[in-house]
Amino acid sequence: MTLLPRLRAACAAHPLVAPLLAGALARVVAAVVGVGFHARDDYFHVLEPALRWAADPSFDWDSSDVPGAGIRSHLVPRLVWLLLRAADGLGLDTPTSVLQLVYLVVGAYSLTLIPFAWLAARRLCDERAALLAAWLMALHFALPYAGTKLLIEAMAMPPLLAGVWLATFPTFRRQLAAGLAIGLAVWLRFQVGVAALAIAAVVGWQAWRAAG
Secondary structure, eight states: OOHHHHHHHHHHHHHHHHHHHHHHHHHHHHHHHHOSSSSSHHHHIIIIHHHHHHHHHOOOOOTTTSSSTTTSSSSSHHHHHHHHHHHHTTOOOOOHHHHHHHHHHHHHTTTHHHHHHHHHHHHSOOHHHHHHHHHHHHOTTHHHHTTTTOOHHHHHHHHHHHHHHTTSOOHHHHHHHHHHHHHHHHHOOGGGGHHHHHHHHHHHHHHHHOOO
């Protein structure tokens, strides 16, 4: 069996295969071709401290004059710092190749948006809406680009969507997992706390309606 029939068979086997493949291809292109930054935040709040740590492990970001120092989470810059170390271990020595590696890894992570959106929409709506949500996460003009950049708000989307999906289940374990997922999203981007409060309010209202 040649590659094309195998792809067709895989796409027919599960509705998520096609949007995942399309989303992966779009993100690879965005990571390889779109080397650069979307805004000042993805440089100064993520890459700049990561580069400083790579040059000097004792660098104190919180007390430095780098924008965002003292108010931003260390989580994403530290993860990017690990990717910089990995790039160095792989022998990547040009800024373009290092950024391409970082963007490819971030893009692979952003692919989790597709199944989480599909699961959430299937729970909240129906199969048709779920498939539409999956394709929007895969190919919406902003997402392959934003999903490969160091935008903290884009990185917060997968755990936020995972939390939305988990919050639709009334069991304690799923609700606890939803809180942890949304908490991770808030850790990545503290402004997501507004969405967390809204989700908590909806869950509380539904519980009150069910229990009285």
